[in-house]
Amino acid sequence: MTDKQAPVPDRYSAFYWENAARGRLAVQACEECGQVQFPPNAVCESCQSQSLTARPVSGRATLYAMTVIRQAFHPAWKDSLPYVIAQVQLDDAPGIRIQTNIVQADPADLKAGDPLEVVYEQRGDVTVPQFRPTQKNGT
Amino acid sequence: MAFATRATAVVGVGYSTIHRETGVDSRPLAVTAAKQAIGDAGLTTADIDGIFEYPGQGTQIAVEMQRMLGIRDLAVFGDNSPSGPSGLAAAQNAVMAVASGACETALVFRSVTREWGQQSGKSEFPPADGPDQFLAPYGDYGAVIPSMGMRKYRRFVDFGGSEEDYGHIAVNARRWSALNDRAVLRTPITMDDYLSSRYIAEPLRLFDCDYPVTGACATVITSTERAADLRRKPVVVDAMAQGTGSRPSWSFADDLVFGGTIDCGNRLWERSSVTPQDVKVAELYDGFTHITISWVEALGLCGIGEFGDWVDGGRTIGPGGRLPLNTNGGQLAEGRLHGLSFLNEAVLQLREECGDRQVAGADVAVVANAHGPQCGAMVLTS
Ligand SMILES: [Zn+2]
Numbered sequence: 001m002t003d004k005q006a007p008v009p010d011r012y013s014a015f016y017w018e019n020a021a022r023g024r025l026a027v028q029a030c031e032e033c034g035q036v037q038f039p040p041n042a043v044c045e046s047c048q049s050q051s052l053t054a055r056p057v058s059g060r061a062t063l064y065a066m067t068v069i070r071q072a073f074h075p076a077w078k079d080s081l082p083y084v085i086a087q088v089q090l091d092d093a094p095g096i097r098i099q100t101n102i103v104q105a106d107p108a109d110l111k112a113g114d115p116l117e118v119v120y121e122q123r124g125d126v127t128v129p130q131f132r133p134t135q136k137n138g139t
Numbered sequence: 140m141a142f143a144t145r146a147t148a149v150v151g152v153g154y155s156t157i158h159r160e161t162g163v164d165s166r167p168l169a170v171t172a173a174k175q176a177i178g179d180a181g182l183t184t185a186d187i188d189g190i191f192e193y194p195g196q197g198t199q200i201a202v203e204m205q206r207m208l209g210i211r212d213l214a215v216f217g218d219n220s221p222s223g224p225s226g227l228a229a230a231q232n233a234v235m236a237v238a239s240g241a242c243e244t245a246l247v248f249r250s251v252t253r254e255w256g257q258q259s260g261k262s263e264f265p266p267a268d269g270p271d272q273f274l275a276p277y278g279d280y281g282a283v284i285p286s287m288g289m290r291k292y293r294r295f296v297d298f299g300g301s302e303e304d305y306g307h308i309a310v311n312a313r314r315w316s317a318l319n320d321r322a323v324l325r326t327p328i329t330m331d332d333y334l335s336s337r338y339i340a341e342p343l344r345l346f347d348c349d350y351p352v353t354g355a356c357a358t359v360i361t362s363t364e365r366a367a368d369l370r371r372k373p374v375v376v377d378a379m380a381q382g383t384g385s386r387p388s389w390s391f392a393d394d395l396v397f398g399g400t401i402d403c404g405n406r407l408w409e410r411s412s413v414t415p416q417d418v419k420v421a422e423l424y425d426g427f428t429h430i431t432i433s434w435v436e437a438l439g440l441c442g443i444g445e446f447g448d449w450v451d452g453g454r455t456i457g458p459g460g461r462l463p464l465n466t467n468g469g470q471l472a473e474g475r476l477h478g479l480s481f482l483n484e485a486v487l488q489l490r491e492e493c494g495d496r497q498v499a500g501a502d503v504a505v506v507a508n509a510h511g512p513q514c515g516a517m518v519l520t521s
Contacts, residue, residue: 005264007272038391039273045386065296065395067288068341073258073280082341085277085285087395099390101277107341112296128276 004076006126012040015054020127025118027093029055038096059118061088061131064097068107082107088116088131104132143240148366148373149230149519150244151180151359152483157323157474161253163353166198169250170207172357180359181370182244187359188214189242193229193249193478194221204248215241224381224515225249225424226356226478227508231515233360234376243361249479250355257351258282274390281340283511284348286389287427288340291347294396294429298444302342306333307453308428308464309346309471314457316468318496323352323474347428352474356483374489377503377518378411380404387512398511400437407505408439411518415439419501420488421462422481425469430510435464438505438516463498478508482517489521 009017012028019026029036030044031051043050066086072078084102102110103119116131153175155168177184187210190201195218205213215236219228226249233245258281267275279285294300310330316322328346336346366373382403385393392398408415415438423434432446440462441449449455456464467473467484485504487493507516 004278005267005275007276008266008268009272010268013272039270065289065293067285067292067343068338069278069285069288070338070341071259071281072278073261073284074264074275074278075262077278077280080278083278085279085289085340087289087390097391097395099273099277099279112293123276126276130277 004123005074006123007128012042012052016040017126019054019056020120020129023120024056025059025129026054026056027090027096028052036093036096038098055093057090057092060091060134061116061118062091063102063110063112063114063116064089065112066102066110084110086131101130102132103130143238145238145240146363147234147237147360147376148363149358149376149482149486150361150366150369150371150373151176151178151182152486153177153179153357154321154483155250155355157321157352157354157476159253159323160353163252165250165252165353165355166203166207168353168355169199169204169248169357172250172355173204173208173246173248176357176359177246179371182359184208184210186244187246189233189236189245190216191219191229191232191236191245191247193219193223193226195219196221199250204246213242222513224478224513225508226476226480227482227506227515227517228478230358230360230479230482231379231381231517233358234379237360237362243365245360246357247360247479248355248357249477251353251475251477253351253353255351256282258284270390283389284343285340287347287429288343290396291342291429294432295342297396300447302334303330304432304447304450305347305428306330307450307456308425308431309333311453311456312425312465312469312471315466315496316472318458318494319467319473322468322472324350324468324472343427349426349470349475350472352476354474354476356476356479358479358482358486372490372521374486375520377413377520378407379517380406380410380515382406382514383512389511392512397433397437399514400433400507400510403507403514403516404434404437404439407516407518413503413518413520417503418462418505420466420485420498420504421464422466422485422504423464423507424478424481424509425465425471426475428471431465431469433510434507434516438507458496466493466496466498481506481508485519489519
């Protein structure tokens, strides 16, 4: 049985996965013009600066779009069916969406605009940020 | 003078047989379609001095076709990468080549096998690096299927509407394919059939997805001046455009719902001698039904978000409707020939050679391919 795939970081994305491993979420921001972008790129997509930095974010997000996967195209995900892939807007990094799973939720209870918070799943040596509905008592 | 600026026309179209066999070498199919298109134009292989194809993989490349057709040399040729607007990308390259004088007469082809792009049953996966590192770890497999599911979801959020809106595209495809001998799926389906087809990536259903086939189609493009002497009524390329949308990406674009279709549509009409109100027949990509709905709106055939009212229970787009859509059954029913067949069907409609499915008075057609960051569209007139 194949395992679920772990991300293979590169020089631009390494900060993202290193932060995740420490239980933090950060996105790529430009030191020159402040642009925030996702996925991380080699240059700022606004001013082309190469001075790019990791900007910590709170991990609070809003559900933008989702799909409930009913057919596994990778064998490792067969036992996880149905599962939710979603795009979420980070509350403190407007203008970008990141892709993720929504976990700890019945897909039927989810809708666009729902408040979410980040949680982390260990995948071998790598930590993968996922999201769940914001817990009433906070975390 | 080194460069020309001249009008272009489509003068020949051709098809291989279309079927569901697997393990087929697509090259002989491509040759069959190419020879038919060249013959349809009243030309011979010796008249072809440019070849363009999509998507430039394996043995499906322009110069391989040149060899097989025994063409001694080409003035221009090109293999459009899979990041372009599907088969129409190759036709657009041919238009540009002829318009600029890079060649006189260009052959365009796309041949595809049923296995091409197949997503189910895979056991080997490349490492989740590059853009995939933000997709694969979340179980985002099946090419654009999850992203199409999210597009459909978000369209409901932004504009309301119902699953029936999507169902009309699927039902319409079979109404037309029943009139097209070439189509692989010709049995009519009902809205109930659509609504009971299984979810793949909910809300994306099986009947939102096109039907993989083995087959090829080809197109011949030359100058309007040369076209005047040829066998068929020339179909003039009135305008063409491409579009990507801002921050182009299948997953992380600024506009998830429409991708680059709106920019492409606006650009197309700025260049055209006619308007959306003049369109008599529309051949709009239906690799997924969401793509077709996007194009109907992005091309101004109705307002943004207004497809559900406009389609009028399917009457608008069916046989005898106000704006017949995908009159060959599209890729949902004729089969996934991957883009170029939309152009060929528009040409056949404007030549009034479509028999039972002929749209009366068809003199302006609009064609569009793909979605997301790789949009292309064309206006054709007769
Ligand atoms: Zn910048």
